[in-house]
Amino acid sequence: MLLENLGILTGLLLLVIGADRFVLGAANIARGLGMPPLLIGLTIVSIATSAPEVLVGSVAALDGKLEIAIGNAIGSNIANIGLVLGLTVLIMPVKIASKTLRHEYSLMFIAAVVAIVLMLDYELSRMDSVILLVILAGFLYWIVRIAKQTPATDPLTSGFELELAQIMPVNKSLFFFLAGLILLLAGAELLVRCCVAVAQTYGISDLVIGLTIIAVGTSLPELAASLMSVLKKEVDIAVGNILGSNMFNMLAVIGIPALIQPSVFGGEVLLRDFPVMMAMTLLMGWMVFIRKPGQFDRIEGGVLLICFITYQYWLFAEPIS
Numbered sequence: 001m002l003l004e005n006l007g008i009l010t011g012l013l014l015l016v017i018g019a020d021r022f023v024l025g026a027a028n029i030a031r032g033l034g035m036p037p038l039l040i041g042l043t044i045v046s047i048a049t050s051a052p053e054v055l056v057g058s059v060a061a062l063d064g065k066l067e068i069a070i071g072n073a074i075g076s077n078i079a080n081i082g083l084v085l086g087l088t089v090l091i092m093p094v095k096i097a098s099k100t101l102r103h104e105y106s107l108m109f110i111a112a113v114v115a116i117v118l119m120l121d122y123e124l125s126r127m128d129s130v131i132l133l134v135i136l137a138g139f140l141y142w143i144v145r146i147a148k149q150t151p152a153t154d155p156l157t158s159g160f161e162l163e164l165a166q167i168m169p170v171n172k173s174l175f176f177f178l179a180g181l182i183l184l185l186a187g188a189e190l191l192v193r194c195c196v197a198v199a200q201t202y203g204i205s206d207l208v209i210g211l212t213i214i215a216v217g218t219s220l221p222e223l224a225a226s227l228m229s230v231l232k233k234e235v236d237i238a239v240g241n242i243l244g245s246n247m248f249n250m251l252a253v254i255g256i257p258a259l260i261q262p263s264v265f266g267g268e269v270l271l272r273d274f275p276v277m278m279a280m281t282l283l284m285g286w287m288v289f290i291r292k293p294g295q296f297d298r299i300e301g302g303v304l305l306i307c308f309i310t311y312q313y314w315l316f317a318e319p320i321s
Contacts, residue, residue: 001201007194012217014187015052019118019221022180023048028173041237042143046244049225051181052171052218053253055188060210061257063198067265069257071210072218073249074273077112078211079219080242080249080307081280087237088226089301096239096288096296103146104243105285107139111250112281116274122265124258132255139247158288191217207266208315211273239288276311280304 026048030040037280057069088094114135118128168176191214199209222245229238287300 001198004194004197006062007190008198008213011187011191011194012220014183015191016220016224018183018185018187019049019226020180021176022051022184023221023225024168025173025175025177025180028168029170029177032168032170036147041232041240042100042147043140043246046241046248047252049221049245050248050252051184051242052188052221053249054256055184056192056214057220057253057257058260059188059192060206061261063192063196064261064263065130065192065206066257066261067264067269068192068210068214069126070193070254070265070269071145071207071273072214073115073213073253074269074277076219076249076253077246077277078273078280078308078311079215080222080246081284082120082304082311083216084219084223084226085239085242085284085296086301086304086306086308087223090298090305091227091297091301091303092230092248093298094230094238094296100146100150101239102289103242104143104247105289107142108243108247108250109281109285111135111139111247112278115250115254116270116278119265119270119274122267122270123263124254124265126259127317129255131263132251133256133259136251136255139188139251143235151218154201180298204311204316205266207269207273212312212315259300280307283307 023045026044027040030044035044053068053072060066060068060072115132116132118124192247195209195213198204198213199206222241225241226238229241284304287304288296291300
């Protein structure tokens with residue numbers, strides 16, 4: 001079991017390092033091709049930061065473990081809101097100024113609702129997968145239109161222009177992109193195999209493994225990016241990365257593995273995990289856009305973090321007992 005535990009840690013490390021290199025390479029390749037910084041941030045960066053979830057889910061699906069992919073998608077959304085956003089705001093209260101984030105939140109919420117509706121029959125078919133991926137393509141088109149209409153004075157625009165001000169040489173960008181992809185693939189394969197072995201040893205379901213260890217692990221790149229953005233006073237980028245990642249989790253991280261290996265899944269997904277994810281999504285929206293529009297204080301961050309910790313305890317308490 002020691003080897004499996006070391007394998008999990010090594011897999012997580014490969015995912016974190018690989019995601020960082022992959023995002024950096026992808027963003028600079030797009031910048032070198034002349035894409036505007038805001039468009040890169042809202043599309044390329046959001047897609048790239050979800051690469052760990054997509055690859056882990058795909059590897060799990062190839063092994064016939066679709067519930068790991070489902071748990072990873074839902075668990076990552078919960079972790080992004082409760083752990084990543086909660087911990088970030090707890091460390092440093094933030095003030096959000098970009099109006100574009102309202103559009104992103106709406107897309108994220110719609111993506112979650114669509115995923116729930118398609119999964120009401122406790123099955124993910126290839127048709128469900130196609131629907132999710134077609135909606136993803138439509139959302140990307142909508143995001144491109146939003147980016148083109150966003151004024152230069154929007155904080156997201158200035159933030160991404162500052163982040164992508166220096167263009168990396170093409171050769172270096174391609175190297176980072178390919179190296180990051182290889183590390184992500186290796187990390188995903190190692191993480192899934194070792195987590196499945198640990199789950200079988202302790203009698204933990206594939207779904208719970210996906211919702212906990214794998215979800216937290218694949219959310220570490222978002223945590224690192226959010227903390228760095230907040231420390232640089234680029235708060236809107238931090239929140240935007242979370243919203244974009246959550247949208248892709250619902251559409252791509254569920255859609256792509258289901259395309260590889262359609263399957264049925266347990267009822268706890270709809271009775272326990274989706275309600276928790278939707279409750280935290282609505283709670284975040286109420287905090288950001290209604291209670292104190294644009295402001296996030298430490299109390300709110302603490303509440304989100306407590307919700308995340310409580311949910312993790314709930315998941316492990318039942319199998320252990």
